[in-house]
Every structure is written in C-alpha cells, then in structure tokens.
Amino acid sequence: MDAREMKIKAAAEALTHVEDGMRLGIGTGSTAEEFVRLLAERVAGGLKVEGVPTSERTARLCLELGVQLRSLDELPELDLTIDGADEIDAQLRLIKGGGGALLREKIVASASSRMIVIADETKIVDTLGAFPLPIEINPFGQVSTQIAIEALASRLGLSGALTLRKRSDDSLYMTDGGHLILDASFGRIPDADALAEQLNAIPGVVEHGLFINLASLAIIAGPAGARVMEPKN
Numbered sequence: 001m002d003a004r005e006m007k008i009k010a011a012a013e014a015l016t017h018v019e020d021g022m023r024l025g026i027g028t029g030s031t032a033e034e035f036v037r038l039l040a041e042r043v044a045g046g047l048k049v050e051g052v053p054t055s056e057r058t059a060r061l062c063l064e065l066g067v068q069l070r071s072l073d074e075l076p077e078l079d080l081t082i083d084g085a086d087e088i089d090a091q092l093r094l095i096k097g098g099g100g101a102l103l104r105e106k107i108v109a110s111a112s113s114r115m116i117v118i119a120d121e122t123k124i125v126d127t128l129g130a131f132p133l134p135i136e137i138n139p140f141g142q143v144s145t146q147i148a149i150e151a152l153a154s155r156l157g158l159s160g161a162l163t164l165r166k167r168s169d170d171s172l173y174m175t176d177g178g179h180l181i182l183d184a185s186f187g188r189i190p191d192a193d194a195l196a197e198q199l200n201a202i203p204g205v206v207e208h209g210l211f212i213n214l215a216s217l218a219i220i221a222g223p224a225g226a227r228v229m230e231p232k233n
C-alpha cells in the first residue's frame, strides 16, 4: 500500500462515522482531501451533510465536488470534525498546521462534539516535536513576538530555529486569516501542555499547532489496514 492508498484507507474508515444529517467540520491537507473525495461520492449517492471547511483550499475542493458548505457562523455547533495531522502522540495530542490552516482547524475542531484524526502511521510519535511546530502570529510586531517565543522556549529548555514560512516564490506565506507562520524547530517537546498554554499567553501569537484534548479518536492507516487509536491517559 503506497502513501496515498493509506490516506484513502484512513479516510474511508472515517467516513463510516459520518451519518445522514450531520454538521461536519472538514479538515485541510492531502489526507483530508481524500476524505472530501470519498464524502462527495456518498453525497452524490444521497447522503445529506452540511460541511464547514477549515480552509479556502478545502472549500474550493468541496464546492468543486458538490459537498454543501456553510459558514461556522451559520452552523456554530458541529457534530464531528474529520482532519489530518502532522504528528500524533499516544494521548492524541497533535501537531497540526503543516498546511497552514491551524487557526481555522482549531476553531472548527473546538466547535465540534467530536474530532476524528485521519493519518498514515508515519505520523505517530512517542513525543511531539520532530515536525516543526507551526505558530501563527500577527504581522504587527512580528519581531517582538518572535523574541517572546524564543524567551519562552528558553525558559522551557527548548531550542531551535524559528523560521518565517515562505511560499515557493520566496514571498511570505499568509494564512487565510492574513497572518504569518513561524515554524519552530524545537525538536522533542517534553511538556507540550505547558508550551501550548504559555504560547497562548503571548499577545502576538494568534494560535499554535499544538492540539491538546481535541481529538477523540485517530484512524491510523498502515500497510496492513486501518486501526483506531483512543487517547491514552
């Protein structure tokens, strides 16, 4: 099974949790896009759902494939969000934001009764942090914000470069919300809960990619098929 087949496998398994009439949060990224493709087939076959997309990119794909969309303000409480992740630990704490949609992804997941993460098994880690942590910041005072993040990292014993995300043409990457992203290469993060909480206390930080206590289930696909992970306490 190649990487794409594993994503499709996880997405197909997640689709079994989708019921008629559900208000669905729809994630961003290549795995979430496989889910959208499968969901669209079911919608074409008569399944009725209303989706809230977590990015403009996901919205475009949904509209192209005929998945009916609403804004989060029209559907402020959702039944289920299905989304990918960059890293997943045993407690189902996640690093997200590789695709730059972390802010909307976190707002949508928080507005959902349940979040199911879909991924291939390469995303499972013992300790979060090998994947650079995306931190979405306000462009105003970006250097001060970066200095504050560096100071926090040093207090928590973390080190590593903070890299302002750029597009392939070297222009600055702007999120759907008009913010910048710093990718923090901290390496292993021994206390992700403390980092998450303290990043939120820095005014210029709009959001960060640590998703704590949001995922209720993960569907992890490997060469032998998909398995379900529940958060370990």
Ligand SMILES: O=C(CO)[C@H](O)[C@H](O)COP(=O)(O)O
Binding pocket: 027, 028, 029, 030, 031, 032, 083, 084, 085, 086, 095, 096, 097, 098, 099, 100, 101, 102, 105
């Ligand atoms: O958080 C995300 C986007 O902001 C994605 O869910 C994450 O980057 C995983 O993407 P992929 O399924 O392409 O590996």
